[in-house]
Structures are given as C-alpha cells and as structure tokens.
Amino acid sequence: MYLYNEELACSPSPPSYQIFKQGDGYTVYTCKTKTSRNPVYRWSISTGAINQFAFSPNNDAKFLATVSHDGFLRVFNYHTMDLVGFMxxxxxxxxxLAWSPDARYIVTGGEDDLITVYSVVEKRIVCRGQGHKSWISQVSLSSG
Structure with missing residues (x-):
C-alpha cells in the first residue's frame, strides 16, 4: 500500500526504500532520497494480499483497518503509523470489513463463514455470528 502526497510530483524512476518503522506483521518504508517525492511511504502489511481497508468514520480518520489473506484484522493509528490492535x-x-458509525467496532467476514465483531476500545473480539454456509464477502453497518 502506497502513501502519496498530492502536493509532490511523482518520481520518473523507481524509488529505493529504507525502513522507517517496523512492528508485528507490518513494515513502513520511506524513500531513500534527499528530496521529497512520491510515493512518500510504502506500507507492507501481512504476508498475503490485503483484501480490504477502510479509514475510521470519525472526522480525523485517525484509524486505518485492514483485513488480509493471512486471516488478520489489523488496526493502525494512521497518523503515527503504529499498530494499535489486531485479531x-x-x-x-x-x-x-466495516466500521461502526461511532468507530468503536469493526465487523469482519471471511473464509471461516463467520461474522466477527472486534472492539477497537477493548482490543478484543466481542462476538461472532455463525450460520453462514459460505464465505462472507461483504459486511455493512447502519447508524439506525
């Protein structure tokens, strides 16, 4: 996943990266250049493909949630690039995945045929819904 700054030009040559920040299951790289250019950062998350990502629905879009082929939900503080929760x-x-309107919960679905509700505040699974007979490919939450 790449982070671009809309005020910077894209580089005509392939960028060379160095590790900027590293944590459990993710690495953030930055360009090894003296001048700022795009892409600014490259996020390497999980060992498999990222299947979906979404920013928290609050005004500052503080959190970024990702679900991936390795079976993990990862929640990052987008501004500090820190992993703040996972399941x-x-x-x-x-x-x-889908965020609750108040950004307190994330609902996930996947190859385990379960709907899982993760509490961002408590950093744990709070419930699972079973009964589906196939993979869950889309989830959503309403505010009403």
Missing amino acids: KSYFGGLLC
Missing part, C-alpha cells in the same frame, strides 16, 4: 480469524483469510 485473527477462526481460520482462513478475512475478506471484508
């Missing part, structure tokens, strides 16, 4: 699927990859 693992029962088995298989996670395919989709």
